[in-house]
Amino acid sequence: MTHEKILDLIHQAQAQLAFSYAPYSGFLVGAALLTKDGKVFTGCNIENAAFTPGNCAERTAFFKAISEGVHDFQAICIVGGTGGKLSSYTPPCGVCRQVMMEFCSPDTFEIILAVSPEDYKVYLLKDLLPFGFGPGSLKDG
Ligand code: THU
Numbered sequence: 001m002t003h004e005k006i007l008d009l010i011h012q013a014q015a016q017l018a019f020s021y022a023p024y025s026g027f028l029v030g031a032a033l034l035t036k037d038g039k040v041f042t043g044c045n046i047e048n049a050a051f052t053p054g055n056c057a058e059r060t061a062f063f064k065a066i067s068e069g070v071h072d073f074q075a076i077c078i079v080g081g082t083g084g085k086l087s088s089y090t091p092p093c094g095v096c097r098q099v100m101m102e103f104c105s106p107d108t109f110e111i112i113l114a115v116s117p118e119d120y121k122v123y124l125l126k127d128l129l130p131f132g133f134g135p136g137s138l139k140d141g
Contacts, residue, residue, distance in 0.1 A: 009077035020044040029057035029080035036072035058096040075110035089113035
């Protein structure tokens with residue numbers, strides 16, 4: 001992916017912090033999910049007074065895309081921090097990694113963790129979820 005595209009995803013993820021609904025943790029998260037044909041679905045975390053119904057920013061982005069019939073993804077950018085201040089990388093939680101495993105190739109799907117346009121890291125899904133259980137695991141052989 002080009003550096004320019006990465007910067008665009010970082011900006012779109014950062015813009016989502018304004019929509020994050022996180023009154024309980026105070027930890028704001030934004031995500032920007034890039035499809036294989038170049039479209040971007042964004043997401044923020046959405047908490048709940050009953051706690052467990054809360055949703056991470058990454059899954060918000062995935063579920064928006066899936067609900068519109070899009071299933072082919074290249075990359076996701078994630079930013080987060082207390083009060084929306086980005087001071088370290090925000091790696092995806094285990095549940096979000098498993099959702100990625102459902103729809104993305106572990107060998108090619110890129111996960112961009114950013115603190116700023118100048119400070120980011122790119123991982124492959126297989127690095128963050130080694131030996132993952134996915135749709136292929138349910139097939140014979
Ligand atoms: N959160 C995300 O949205 N994505 C992550 O990758 C890590 C955690 C949210 C969930 C919750 O609203 C808040 O951050 C604190 O855990």
